[in-house]
Amino acid sequence: MHKLLAKLIDAQALASGVFVHTYHAPEISRSAEPGQFVNIRVSSSVAPLLRRPFSVLSSDGREQFRILFEVKGQGTEILSRKQPGAEVDCVGPLGQPFQIKAGKLNLVIAGGMGVAPLFFLMQQLRTKPYPTLLLYGVRTKACLYLVDELVASGVQLQIFTDDGSAGQQGMVTDFVEEYMQPGCAIYACGPMEMIKVLTHKVHSAGLECQVSLENQLGCGVGACLGCVVKVHDGYARVCCDGPVFDSNALEF
Amino acid sequence: MPDLEIQIGELTLKNPVTVASGTFGYGQEYEAFYDPSLLGAIFLKSVTLEERPGNPPPRLVETPAGLINSIGLQNVGLDRFLDEVVPLLEGIDTVLIANIAGNTVDEYVQLAEALSDCPGLAALEVNVSCPNVKEGGIAFGTSADMIREVTQEVVAASALPIIVKLTPNVADIVSMAHAAEEAGATAVSLVNTFLALAIDIETRRPILGNATGGLSGPAIKPIALRMVWQVARSTNIPIIGMGGIMTGTDAIEFLMAGATAIAVGTANFVNPLAPVEIVKELEMFLEAHHHTSVREIINVVEG
């Protein structure tokens, strides 16, 4: 874990209010693993006060890493206005990564911005012998990001939109059973409602999955006990026991 | 190099910059950023007699320049604290202060007794912000009589210096500090968090799982500073000042207002290096103003 000034070297708007930032930060890029995040202080003032966490979208393993983010409020708005050349106060990489499991099929399930940590995961799954299928659910076609990069990287892709503007109409969780098979390894990230329904379906099929969760963070390093979620034997911290959890540890 | 050493009763701190209970865990989490031995002292997270699961989430809400928390004293309890936490502290070369919390005077006494002979602990901080279940659940820290009673009993039960951590949720902080002083406390810490609320306008419910929580961070700094100043003017008890300290300037304000040492809390979350940066800024200020010791700027505010 490092605290450093990461240099913003590229900022792309993918859509209105959605950005990909590329940072130069060798210490973070070399050690980041899929599922881990960076915690960014977007302003040196106290508005907003706390850091903002973002999953590592990808890393070249040497010098650069990327994040994908959506403007939600003040913090992400300030971040979105930063221009290449800006030095950004960054702590990371933080949290527990996905554990890559050997399965006949890697079933990767993304809801909305949940695609960010999974993108990095799929980069690494590419080097494994078994195929990867991404089920990517979003509200509408305009909210699909990085599809070209995904396709170019060789993952099989099945898209779901709430309004039917692309792929299959409906929610990922409505169709997920069709894609699950014995011995598949399942990885997911998305809104809490999706994770709940998904976990239930996965468990009903006698399978398990790894899910990446979000929560309001305080310290980001395990000290404050503010970011907890309920697990079977008490509470676990999203920032350092997670954000990636085994679905069977969680209590919804 | 100006001398940063300060004295709080029989405790000697290498510098006046400490970290506040509950914001620094047991000192392990920040080792990736710097050696915690550089701190003047570490106030450990509150320990209770029995293990506490803590409050249901959500436990945090960010507010303008502030943070509301309702952690609910989640901790492993006294027995596991002694077995599992105390060994982790070995090797941290600074003053380590345990923070105890209870719901009855007897619980405070039992904690104080058990921690008194604990190797490595230099003092006990008594968190009196907890509800007194024998007095209808009002916080110990909101009544001078209850502060007096709990302080007296803990002082009698322990050979260690006792620091009483006052809650700011009172009409008259000075009378609370007086009570702790009269009852034999070595120092007072002020302040703990301010009782606060945030509402989710969509669900029309409090955001926190526990409804209310405690506000910390820069938002409370001017009020905390005023309380330190008031207590310093009307008591002789040493003060550990805290509440929203982010920078060396903030820390110097608290020292000038009458704090002998300061604690960094929420700022650790924003800037994990805040405490060590504050030590440097303090040193630079003293040099720039030709002071040979930090003691020359403690309690110097006139008027």
Ligand SMILES: Cc1cc2nc3c(=O)[nH]c(=O)nc-3n(C[C@H](O)[C@H](O)[C@H](O)COP(=O)(O)OP(=O)(O)OC[C@H]3O[C@@H](n4cnc5c(N)ncnc54)[C@H](O)[C@@H]3O)c2cc1C
């Ligand atoms: C481990 C982790 C990884 C993450 N990875 C990513 C990522 O890769 N990409 C990404 O885009 N995001 C990610 N997030 C989420 C991201 O951190 C947040 O979206 C971001 O912190 C929001 O900051 P903000 O200041 O822009 O919004 P904030 O100002 O914090 O507000 C967030 C939302 O809360 C609402 N809100 C605030 N107060 C109230 C109230 N009283 N009642 C009702 N609603 C209210 C606001 O309207 C707003 O929509 C991640 C989070 C975690 C924990």
Ligand SMILES: Cc1cc2nc3c(=O)[nH]c(=O)nc-3n(C[C@H](O)[C@H](O)[C@H](O)COP(=O)(O)O)c2cc1C
């Ligand atoms: C997340 C969090 C947890 C805290 N836990 C404790 C605790 O266990 N015991 C205690 O006495 N004070 C606790 N406090 C209060 C702090 O020690 C400190 O008094 C307060 O936060 C004011 O300082 P600050 O504004 O610099 O954070 C906690 C504060 C925060 C933010």
Ligand code: FES
């Ligand atoms: S954010 Fe502090 S423990 Fe997770």
